[in-house]
Amino acid sequence: MKLTEAKQQFINSWGAFGTQWGINRTMAQIHALLLVSVNPLTQDDMMEELSISRGNVNMNIRDLIGWGLVDRVIISGERKEYFSAEKDIWKVATQIIKERKKRELDPMIKLLSQLENIEGDKKDKDVQQFTQVIGSIKKMGQQADKTLDLLIKADENWFTGSILKMFK
Amino acid sequence: MKLTEAKQQFINSWGAFGTQWGINRTMAQIHALLLVSVNPLTQDDMMEELSISRGNVNMNIRDLIGWGLVDRVIISGERKEYFSAEKDIWKVATQIIKERKKRELDPMIKLLSQLENIEGDKKDKDVQQFTQVIGSIKKMGQQADKTLDLLIKADENWFTGSILKMFK
DNA sequence: TTTATTTTTCAATATATTTTGAAAATTCAG
DNA sequence: CTGAATTTTCAAAATATATTGAAAAATAAA
Numbered sequence: 001m002k003l004t005e006a007k008q009q010f011i012n013s014w015g016a017f018g019t020q021w022g023i024n025r026t027m028a029q030i031h032a033l034l035l036v037s038v039n040p041l042t043q044d045d046m047m048e049e050l051s052i053s054r055g056n057v058n059m060n061i062r063d064l065i066g067w068g069l070v071d072r073v074i075i076s077g078e079r080k081e082y083f084s085a086e087k088d089i090w091k092v093a094t095q096i097i098k099e100r101k102k103r104e105l106d107p108m109i110k111l112l113s114q115l116e117n118i119e120g121d122k123k124d125k126d127v128q129q130f131t132q133v134i135g136s137i138k139k140m141g142q143q144a145d146k147t148l149d150l151l152i153k154a155d156e157n158w159f160t161g162s163i164l165k166m167f168k
Numbered sequence: 169m170k171l172t173e174a175k176q177q178f179i180n181s182w183g184a185f186g187t188q189w190g191i192n193r194t195m196a197q198i199h200a201l202l203l204v205s206v207n208p209l210t211q212d213d214m215m216e217e218l219s220i221s222r223g224n225v226n227m228n229i230r231d232l233i234g235w236g237l238v239d240r241v242i243i244s245g246e247r248k249e250y251f252s253a254e255k256d257i258w259k260v261a262t263q264i265i266k267e268r269k270k271r272e273l274d275p276m277i278k279l280l281s282q283l284e285n286i287e288g289d290k291k292d293k294d295v296q297q298f299t300q301v302i303g304s305i306k307k308m309g310q311q312a313d314k315t316l317d318l319l320i321k322a323d324e325n326w327f328t329g330s331i332l333k334m335f336k
Numbered sequence: 337t338t339t340a341t342t343t344t345t346c347a348a349t350a351t352a353t354t355t356t357g358a359a360a361a362t363t364c365a366g
Numbered sequence: 367c368t369g370a371a372t373t374t375t376c377a378a379a380a381t382a383t384a385t386t387g388a389a390a391a392a393t394a395a396a
Contacts (some may be wrong), residue, residue: 002294006283010302013279021270022190024384036298043343053386060342079341079394087297089304095241104188111181115174127171129255130204134178211373221356226374247364247371291363 001060007036020084026052027060031069034085040073042080068095094152101148112138175204179218194220195228197235202253208241210248236263262320269316274308280306 001009018028029050034041042050045154061083064070069092073082086092115134119125141161169177179200186196192236202209208218211225218225222263229251232238237260241250245299288295 001283001286003286003288003292003298006286006302007298009279010283010298017272017276020190022188028308028386038293038297054343055345055387056385059385079287081343087301089301089308093308104185108181108185111177115178118171118174119349124171127182129206130175130178133203133255133257134174136321138216140257140261149210156297194354222373223357223375224355229357230374249373 007033010036024060024063026050026056027063030057030060030165031064031085034083035087037084040075040082040084042079042082047089067099097148098152101145101152105145105148109138109141109145112141175201178204192228192231194218194224195231198225198228199232199253202238202251205252205256208243208252209248211252212248214251235267265316266320269313269320273313273316277306277309277313280309 011029015025018031020021020024030046033046033049043054043057043061043080046052046061047054061070066084068086070083070085073084075082086095112134114164116131116138118127118131119157122128179197182200183193183197186199198214201214201217211222214220214225214229215222219295229238232253233240236254238251238253241252243250254263280302284299284306285297286299290296304327
Protein backbone atom coordinates (compact mmCIF):
# COMPACT_ATOMS: atom_id res chain seq x y z
CA MET A 1 0.00 0.00 0.00
CA LYS A 2 1.21 3.50 -0.88
CA LEU A 3 1.69 6.10 1.83
CA THR A 4 -0.86 8.54 0.45
CA GLU A 5 -3.48 5.84 0.23
CA ALA A 6 -2.72 4.56 3.71
CA LYS A 7 -2.93 8.06 5.18
CA GLN A 8 -6.27 8.60 3.54
CA GLN A 9 -7.61 5.32 4.84
CA PHE A 10 -6.36 6.08 8.32
CA ILE A 11 -8.05 9.48 8.30
CA ASN A 12 -11.35 8.05 7.12
CA SER A 13 -11.32 5.14 9.52
CA TRP A 14 -10.33 7.31 12.43
CA GLY A 15 -13.29 9.52 11.61
CA ALA A 16 -15.67 6.56 11.51
CA PHE A 17 -14.22 5.19 14.71
CA GLY A 18 -14.69 8.55 16.39
CA THR A 19 -18.39 8.79 15.57
CA GLN A 20 -18.95 5.47 17.33
CA TRP A 21 -17.60 7.10 20.46
CA GLY A 22 -19.62 10.28 20.27
CA ILE A 23 -16.87 12.28 18.64
CA ASN A 24 -17.56 14.50 15.67
CA ARG A 25 -16.33 12.81 12.49
CA THR A 26 -14.49 15.88 11.18
CA MET A 27 -12.81 16.51 14.49
CA ALA A 28 -11.47 12.96 14.48
CA GLN A 29 -10.33 13.34 10.87
CA ILE A 30 -8.46 16.56 11.56
CA HIS A 31 -6.82 14.89 14.52
CA ALA A 32 -5.82 11.94 12.36
CA LEU A 33 -4.47 14.23 9.65
CA LEU A 34 -2.31 16.11 12.13
CA LEU A 35 -1.09 12.87 13.67
CA VAL A 36 0.35 11.67 10.38
CA SER A 37 1.70 15.03 9.23
CA VAL A 38 5.38 15.59 9.88
CA ASN A 39 5.05 19.38 9.79
CA PRO A 40 2.42 21.63 11.33
CA LEU A 41 -0.48 22.56 9.05
CA THR A 42 -2.50 25.71 8.46
CA GLN A 43 -6.27 25.85 8.38
CA ASP A 44 -6.05 26.16 4.60
CA ASP A 45 -3.98 22.99 4.40
CA MET A 46 -6.68 21.12 6.31
CA MET A 47 -9.50 22.60 4.21
CA GLU A 48 -7.75 21.31 1.15
CA GLU A 49 -6.71 17.89 2.47
CA LEU A 50 -10.14 17.07 3.88
CA SER A 51 -12.29 19.06 1.43
CA ILE A 52 -14.13 20.91 4.16
CA SER A 53 -15.02 24.54 4.79
CA ARG A 54 -13.02 27.13 6.64
CA GLY A 55 -15.60 27.43 9.41
CA ASN A 56 -15.64 23.71 9.94
CA VAL A 57 -11.87 23.51 10.28
CA ASN A 58 -11.79 26.47 12.61
CA MET A 59 -14.45 25.19 15.01
CA ASN A 60 -13.06 21.69 15.21
CA ILE A 61 -9.47 22.81 15.58
CA ARG A 62 -10.47 24.94 18.51
CA ASP A 63 -12.32 21.98 20.02
CA LEU A 64 -9.21 19.86 19.64
CA ILE A 65 -7.15 22.56 21.35
CA GLY A 66 -9.77 22.53 24.13
CA TRP A 67 -9.25 18.80 24.49
CA GLY A 68 -5.53 19.39 24.79
CA LEU A 69 -4.75 17.27 21.74
CA VAL A 70 -3.61 19.99 19.35
CA ASP A 71 -1.35 23.02 19.77
CA ARG A 72 -0.99 26.27 17.91
CA VAL A 73 2.51 26.59 16.55
CA ILE A 74 4.19 29.89 15.71
CA ILE A 75 6.46 29.75 12.70
CA SER A 76 8.64 32.83 12.57
CA GLY A 77 8.28 34.86 9.42
CA GLU A 78 4.86 33.34 8.73
CA ARG A 79 1.66 35.28 9.10
CA LYS A 80 -0.66 32.27 9.30
CA GLU A 81 -1.18 30.10 12.35
CA TYR A 82 0.04 26.53 12.25
CA PHE A 83 -1.26 23.55 14.17
CA SER A 84 0.28 20.27 15.26
CA ALA A 85 -0.93 17.28 17.24
CA GLU A 86 0.68 15.56 20.19
CA LYS A 87 2.31 12.48 18.66
CA ASP A 88 2.92 10.50 21.84
CA ILE A 89 -0.07 8.16 21.85
CA TRP A 90 0.17 7.53 25.56
CA LYS A 91 -0.16 11.25 26.20
CA VAL A 92 -3.07 11.42 23.75
CA ALA A 93 -4.85 8.61 25.57
CA THR A 94 -4.33 10.02 29.05
CA GLN A 95 -5.42 13.45 27.87
CA ILE A 96 -8.66 12.03 26.44
CA ILE A 97 -9.28 10.01 29.61
CA LYS A 98 -8.63 13.08 31.73
CA GLU A 99 -11.08 15.24 29.79
CA ARG A 100 -13.86 12.68 29.53
CA LYS A 101 -13.53 11.96 33.21
CA LYS A 102 -13.86 15.64 34.03
CA ARG A 103 -16.68 16.31 31.58
CA GLU A 104 -18.72 13.14 32.02
CA LEU A 105 -17.75 10.79 34.82
CA ASP A 106 -17.46 13.39 37.58
CA PRO A 107 -20.87 14.99 36.85
CA MET A 108 -22.47 11.55 36.65
CA ILE A 109 -21.15 10.57 40.08
CA LYS A 110 -22.40 13.87 41.46
CA LEU A 111 -25.88 13.18 40.08
CA LEU A 112 -25.96 9.64 41.44
CA SER A 113 -25.06 10.95 44.89
CA GLN A 114 -28.11 13.18 44.80
CA LEU A 115 -30.36 10.33 43.69
CA GLU A 116 -29.25 8.08 46.53
CA ASN A 117 -31.30 9.92 49.12
CA ILE A 118 -34.90 8.92 48.62
CA GLU A 119 -37.63 9.95 51.03
CA GLY A 120 -40.03 7.17 51.88
CA ASP A 121 -40.36 3.69 53.26
CA LYS A 122 -36.94 2.03 53.31
CA LYS A 123 -38.74 -1.32 53.41
CA ASP A 124 -40.45 -0.65 50.08
CA LYS A 125 -39.07 -3.02 47.47
CA ASP A 126 -39.05 -0.32 44.82
CA VAL A 127 -37.10 2.06 47.04
CA GLN A 128 -34.67 -0.69 48.00
CA GLN A 129 -33.96 -1.71 44.45
CA PHE A 130 -33.60 1.87 43.28
CA THR A 131 -31.07 2.81 45.94
CA GLN A 132 -29.26 -0.47 45.40
CA VAL A 133 -28.90 0.10 41.64
CA ILE A 134 -27.94 3.76 42.00
CA GLY A 135 -25.52 2.95 44.78
CA SER A 136 -23.75 0.25 42.83
CA ILE A 137 -23.42 2.39 39.73
CA LYS A 138 -22.01 5.17 41.85
CA LYS A 139 -19.59 2.80 43.52
CA MET A 140 -18.36 1.50 40.19
CA GLY A 141 -18.04 5.06 38.92
CA GLN A 142 -15.96 6.06 41.91
CA GLN A 143 -13.76 3.05 41.43
CA ALA A 144 -13.21 3.90 37.78
CA ASP A 145 -12.54 7.49 38.81
CA LYS A 146 -9.85 6.43 41.25
CA THR A 147 -8.20 4.00 38.88
CA LEU A 148 -8.18 6.49 36.04
CA ASP A 149 -6.61 9.14 38.25
CA LEU A 150 -3.73 6.79 38.91
CA LEU A 151 -3.48 5.93 35.25
CA ILE A 152 -3.30 9.61 34.35
CA LYS A 153 -0.54 10.26 36.81
CA ALA A 154 1.50 7.26 35.83
CA ASP A 155 3.95 7.56 32.97
CA GLU A 156 4.01 5.15 30.08
CA ASN A 157 6.89 3.01 31.21
CA TRP A 158 5.43 2.53 34.61
CA PHE A 159 2.20 1.32 33.08
CA THR A 160 3.48 -0.91 30.32
CA GLY A 161 6.20 -2.14 32.65
CA SER A 162 4.85 -2.85 36.09
CA ILE A 163 1.15 -3.18 35.54
CA LEU A 164 1.30 -5.31 32.44
CA LYS A 165 3.66 -7.70 34.17
CA MET A 166 1.10 -8.14 36.89
CA PHE A 167 -1.39 -9.18 34.28
CA LYS A 168 1.07 -11.89 33.21
CA MET B 169 -36.56 13.59 46.72
CA LYS B 170 -39.47 11.30 45.90
CA LEU B 171 -38.88 7.93 44.26
CA THR B 172 -40.90 8.70 41.14
CA GLU B 173 -39.04 11.94 40.61
CA ALA B 174 -35.67 10.29 41.21
CA LYS B 175 -36.45 7.49 38.77
CA GLN B 176 -37.44 10.00 36.14
CA GLN B 177 -34.27 11.99 36.63
CA PHE B 178 -32.16 8.87 36.47
CA ILE B 179 -33.80 7.79 33.21
CA ASN B 180 -33.31 11.20 31.63
CA SER B 181 -29.74 11.58 32.77
CA TRP B 182 -28.83 8.07 31.74
CA GLY B 183 -30.19 8.90 28.31
CA ALA B 184 -28.15 12.08 28.06
CA PHE B 185 -25.08 10.30 29.33
CA GLY B 186 -25.55 7.59 26.71
CA THR B 187 -25.65 10.02 23.79
CA GLN B 188 -22.25 11.35 24.82
CA TRP B 189 -20.94 7.84 24.35
CA GLY B 190 -22.50 7.18 20.98
CA ILE B 191 -25.49 5.31 22.41
CA ASN B 192 -29.00 6.05 21.24
CA ARG B 193 -30.82 8.15 23.84
CA THR B 194 -33.94 5.99 23.88
CA MET B 195 -31.96 2.79 24.17
CA ALA B 196 -30.20 4.17 27.23
CA GLN B 197 -33.52 5.31 28.70
CA ILE B 198 -35.14 1.93 28.23
CA HIS B 199 -32.15 0.33 29.87
CA ALA B 200 -32.36 2.76 32.78
CA LEU B 201 -36.09 2.13 33.16
CA LEU B 202 -35.59 -1.63 33.30
CA LEU B 203 -32.73 -1.22 35.76
CA VAL B 204 -34.96 0.53 38.28
CA SER B 205 -38.05 -1.63 37.73
CA VAL B 206 -38.54 -4.43 40.22
CA ASN B 207 -40.69 -6.46 37.85
CA PRO B 208 -40.24 -7.19 34.15
CA LEU B 209 -42.06 -4.82 31.80
CA THR B 210 -43.94 -5.23 28.54
CA GLN B 211 -43.39 -3.11 25.46
CA ASP B 212 -46.64 -1.32 26.27
CA ASP B 213 -45.36 -0.47 29.74
CA MET B 214 -42.28 1.11 28.23
CA MET B 215 -44.27 3.00 25.59
CA GLU B 216 -46.32 4.50 28.37
CA GLU B 217 -43.51 5.21 30.84
CA LEU B 218 -41.28 6.87 28.26
CA SER B 219 -43.96 8.26 25.93
CA ILE B 220 -42.49 6.68 22.84
CA SER B 221 -43.90 4.67 19.97
CA ARG B 222 -44.27 0.93 19.71
CA GLY B 223 -41.74 0.66 16.90
CA ASN B 224 -39.19 2.63 18.85
CA VAL B 225 -39.51 0.41 21.89
CA ASN B 226 -39.35 -2.72 19.80
CA MET B 227 -36.23 -1.78 17.89
CA ASN B 228 -34.29 -0.58 20.91
CA ILE B 229 -35.31 -3.50 23.08
CA ARG B 230 -34.00 -5.85 20.46
CA ASP B 231 -30.76 -3.87 20.31
CA LEU B 232 -30.42 -4.16 24.07
CA ILE B 233 -30.95 -7.90 23.85
CA GLY B 234 -28.24 -7.95 21.18
CA TRP B 235 -25.94 -6.20 23.61
CA GLY B 236 -26.72 -8.85 26.20
CA LEU B 237 -28.09 -6.31 28.66
CA VAL B 238 -31.78 -7.25 28.55
CA ASP B 239 -33.57 -10.60 28.57
CA ARG B 240 -36.98 -11.73 27.42
CA VAL B 241 -38.90 -13.16 30.33
CA ILE B 242 -41.75 -15.61 30.01
CA ILE B 243 -44.50 -15.11 32.54
CA SER B 244 -46.77 -18.14 32.57
CA GLY B 245 -50.38 -17.41 31.80
CA GLU B 246 -49.43 -14.16 30.08
CA ARG B 247 -49.62 -13.72 26.36
CA LYS B 248 -47.35 -10.68 26.15
CA GLU B 249 -43.58 -10.78 26.31
CA TYR B 250 -41.85 -9.28 29.32
CA PHE B 251 -38.37 -7.83 29.53
CA SER B 252 -35.92 -7.35 32.37
CA ALA B 253 -32.41 -5.97 32.66
CA GLU B 254 -29.39 -7.50 34.30
CA LYS B 255 -29.17 -5.71 37.65
CA ASP B 256 -25.61 -6.65 38.59
CA ILE B 257 -23.71 -3.55 37.51
CA TRP B 258 -20.41 -5.39 37.28
CA LYS B 259 -21.95 -7.79 34.78
CA VAL B 260 -23.46 -4.87 32.89
CA ALA B 261 -20.08 -3.18 32.64
CA THR B 262 -18.20 -6.29 31.53
CA GLN B 263 -20.88 -7.06 28.99
CA ILE B 264 -20.60 -3.57 27.50
CA ILE B 265 -16.81 -3.76 27.46
CA LYS B 266 -16.97 -7.16 25.80
CA GLU B 267 -19.29 -5.98 23.06
CA ARG B 268 -17.53 -2.70 22.33
CA LYS B 269 -14.23 -4.53 22.23
CA LYS B 270 -15.61 -7.01 19.73
CA ARG B 271 -17.42 -4.44 17.59
CA GLU B 272 -14.88 -1.63 17.64
CA LEU B 273 -11.49 -2.33 19.13
CA ASP B 274 -10.82 -5.61 17.34
CA PRO B 275 -11.66 -4.23 13.86
CA MET B 276 -9.56 -1.14 14.54
CA ILE B 277 -6.52 -3.23 15.43
CA LYS B 278 -7.04 -5.28 12.29
CA LEU B 279 -7.11 -2.13 10.18
CA LEU B 280 -3.99 -0.71 11.80
CA SER B 281 -2.13 -3.92 11.08
CA GLN B 282 -2.89 -3.49 7.40
CA LEU B 283 -1.75 0.11 7.43
CA GLU B 284 1.59 -0.74 8.98
CA ASN B 285 3.03 -2.13 5.77
CA ILE B 286 3.86 0.81 3.55
CA GLU B 287 5.72 0.38 0.27
CA GLY B 288 8.43 2.96 -0.24
CA ASP B 289 11.57 4.45 1.15
CA LYS B 290 11.92 3.48 4.81
CA LYS B 291 14.24 6.47 5.24
CA ASP B 292 11.52 8.90 4.18
CA LYS B 293 10.49 11.01 7.16
CA ASP B 294 6.83 10.83 6.21
CA VAL B 295 6.91 7.05 5.98
CA GLN B 296 8.78 6.80 9.26
CA GLN B 297 6.37 8.99 11.14
CA PHE B 298 3.34 7.29 9.69
CA THR B 299 4.46 3.80 10.61
CA GLN B 300 5.55 5.06 14.02
CA VAL B 301 2.14 6.60 14.76
CA ILE B 302 0.18 3.65 13.40
CA GLY B 303 2.41 1.21 15.21
CA SER B 304 2.06 2.92 18.55
CA ILE B 305 -1.71 3.18 18.28
CA LYS B 306 -1.86 -0.49 17.40
CA LYS B 307 0.37 -1.36 20.31
CA MET B 308 -1.78 0.57 22.72
CA GLY B 309 -4.88 -1.04 21.25
CA GLN B 310 -3.44 -4.49 21.73
CA GLN B 311 -2.54 -3.66 25.28
CA ALA B 312 -6.04 -2.44 26.01
CA ASP B 313 -7.39 -5.57 24.33
CA LYS B 314 -5.32 -7.80 26.56
CA THR B 315 -6.16 -5.94 29.74
CA LEU B 316 -9.87 -5.85 28.96
CA ASP B 317 -9.88 -9.58 28.27
CA LEU B 318 -8.57 -10.18 31.76
CA LEU B 319 -11.07 -7.75 33.19
CA ILE B 320 -13.91 -9.56 31.45
CA LYS B 321 -12.82 -12.91 32.80
CA ALA B 322 -12.26 -11.68 36.31
CA ASP B 323 -15.18 -11.65 38.69
CA GLU B 324 -16.11 -8.59 40.64
CA ASN B 325 -14.56 -9.56 43.94
CA TRP B 326 -11.30 -10.34 42.33
CA PHE B 327 -11.25 -6.91 40.73
CA THR B 328 -12.42 -4.79 43.60
CA GLY B 329 -10.35 -6.87 45.96
CA SER B 330 -6.95 -7.61 44.55
CA ILE B 331 -6.53 -4.99 41.91
CA LEU B 332 -7.81 -2.07 43.89
CA LYS B 333 -5.50 -2.95 46.75
CA MET B 334 -2.56 -2.74 44.40
CA PHE B 335 -3.59 0.78 43.52
CA LYS B 336 -3.42 1.64 47.25
C1' DT C 337 -3.36 55.25 11.21
C1' DT C 338 -4.88 52.40 6.84
C1' DT C 339 -5.10 48.18 4.53
C1' DA C 340 -4.47 43.40 3.45
C1' DT C 341 -4.52 39.05 5.61
C1' DT C 342 -6.23 35.80 8.63
C1' DT C 343 -9.40 34.10 12.13
C1' DT C 344 -13.87 33.74 14.16
C1' DT C 345 -18.78 33.72 14.34
C1' DC C 346 -23.26 32.10 13.35
C1' DA C 347 -27.67 31.99 10.64
C1' DA C 348 -28.93 29.25 6.97
C1' DT C 349 -28.47 24.84 4.82
C1' DA C 350 -27.41 20.17 4.42
C1' DT C 351 -26.84 15.74 6.29
C1' DA C 352 -27.47 12.04 9.53
C1' DT C 353 -30.03 9.92 12.97
C1' DT C 354 -34.08 8.85 15.40
C1' DT C 355 -38.97 8.23 15.78
C1' DT C 356 -43.46 7.34 14.28
C1' DG C 357 -47.33 4.60 13.01
C1' DA C 358 -49.69 1.77 10.14
C1' DA C 359 -49.27 -2.46 7.48
C1' DA C 360 -47.38 -7.04 7.41
C1' DA C 361 -45.92 -10.96 9.79
C1' DT C 362 -46.10 -13.91 13.60
C1' DT C 363 -48.01 -16.24 17.48
C1' DC C 364 -51.20 -18.86 19.88
C1' DA C 365 -55.87 -19.79 22.15
C1' DG C 366 -60.08 -21.68 20.91
C1' DC D 367 -57.82 -24.06 10.76
C1' DT D 368 -59.58 -19.04 12.28
C1' DG D 369 -59.07 -14.83 14.16
C1' DA D 370 -57.65 -11.86 17.86
C1' DA D 371 -53.49 -10.45 20.19
C1' DT D 372 -48.92 -9.30 19.80
C1' DT D 373 -44.58 -8.37 17.57
C1' DT D 374 -41.89 -6.79 13.75
C1' DT D 375 -40.80 -4.04 9.79
C1' DC D 376 -39.76 0.03 7.35
C1' DA D 377 -40.95 4.20 4.50
C1' DA D 378 -42.06 8.69 5.72
C1' DA D 379 -41.68 12.46 9.00
C1' DA D 380 -39.48 14.65 12.69
C1' DT D 381 -35.56 15.82 15.14
C1' DA D 382 -30.79 16.46 16.05
C1' DT D 383 -26.24 17.31 14.48
C1' DA D 384 -22.78 18.94 11.38
C1' DT D 385 -21.33 22.01 7.65
C1' DT D 386 -21.15 25.93 4.85
C1' DG D 387 -19.89 30.45 3.56
C1' DA D 388 -20.12 35.13 3.87
C1' DA D 389 -19.89 38.91 7.09
C1' DA D 390 -17.71 40.64 11.19
C1' DA D 391 -13.84 40.79 14.15
C1' DA D 392 -9.14 40.51 15.04
C1' DT D 393 -4.38 40.86 13.77
C1' DA D 394 -0.29 42.73 12.05
C1' DA D 395 2.40 44.69 8.03
C1' DA D 396 3.04 48.89 5.61
